Amino acid sequence: MVPQLVNMLQDCPFFSRLDESRFSHLFAISRLVKFRKGQLIFRQGQACPGIYIVGTGLVRIFQRGPQGREQILHIVGPGGTFAEVAAIGGFDCPANAEAITTAICALVPREPFHKWIREDHQLCLALLLGLTVWTRHLVSLLEDVTLRDAAGRLSRWLLTAASKDGVIRLPSLKKHLASQLNITSETLSRTLRRLEDAGIIATGGRGTIRVLDRAGLEAEAAGAG
Numbered sequence: 001m002v003p004q005l006v007n008m009l010q011d012c013p014f015f016s017r018l019d020e021s022r023f024s025h026l027f028a029i030s031r032l033v034k035f036r037k038g039q040l041i042f043r044q045g046q047a048c049p050g051i052y053i054v055g056t057g058l059v060r061i062f063q064r065g066p067q068g069r070e071q072i073l074h075i076v077g078p079g080g081t082f083a084e085v086a087a088i089g090g091f092d093c094p095a096n097a098e099a100i101t102t103a104i105c106a107l108v109p110r111e112p113f114h115k116w117i118r119e120d121h122q123l124c125l126a127l128l129l130g131l132t133v134w135t136r137h138l139v140s141l142l143e144d145v146t147l148r149d150a151a152g153r154l155s156r157w158l159l160t161a162a163s164k165d166g167v168i169r170l171p172s173l174k175k176h177l178a179s180q181l182n183i184t185s186e187t188l189s190r191t192l193r194r195l196e197d198a199g200i201i202a203t204g205g206r207g208t209i210r211v212l213d214r215a216g217l218e219a220e221a222a223g224a225g
Helices: 003-010 020-029 084-089 110-119 121-147 150-161 174-180 185-197 214-221
Strands: 031-035 040-042 050-056 059-064 070-076 096-099 103-109 167-169 201-203 208-211
Touching: 003 020, 003 031, 003 050, 003 103, 020 103, 020 110, 020 121, 050 084, 050 110, 059 174, 070 174, 084 110, 084 121, 103 110, 110 121, 150 167, 150 185, 150 208, 150 214, 174 185, 185 201
Parallel strands: none
Antiparallel strands: 031 103, 040 096, 050 103, 059 070, 059 096, 167 208, 201 208
8 A cells, every 4th residue: 555645645635534445445446646736626617526634734726707816716736626526426626726835635536436335324424414514514615704703714714724832834835725714815814813913823934833822812713802
């Protein structure tokens, strides 16, 4: 087995409920794909290639309006998946995907994956549980846009993105994060400064942030800051 591919599949929550035999089959039909920074992975309306799992790097999923305005739907980091709903449903890609940084992904191609689903009903049940996690994520995004202000959205994102030691790595272009949170780049920078001045976070070099006061960040996320 290719260790990198195995690790990427094992670290993916979407496939976390597969037993050993099914995981072996998942590995057998998957392959590694690499993308350079700025490379378009697929376009909205194209046939879906399959399910992607990010191993390293960042990928942005976005739509472009009639006037050319882009809206980032989400930014996918290591362990995250994208195009899973289109792959399972068998429809075209509903959005664009682009590598923000150099990225290495695992690809579960659509055709062998569909064949596997048709033959294994227990797999369908396991995937349904994985889809519930994705549905909860979409509901969370909707709540952020409709119920939280800029500080609340950013604080919630920071809490989700923080590693166990409280370190966060921002996307190389802050405008991508700002678009995902549906705020301007200026508002993003201003809110980060306010959180830093309050002693809740500390900014470091190379786009890193450390959470100093998790309780304070949780209060901001809840709108009680």
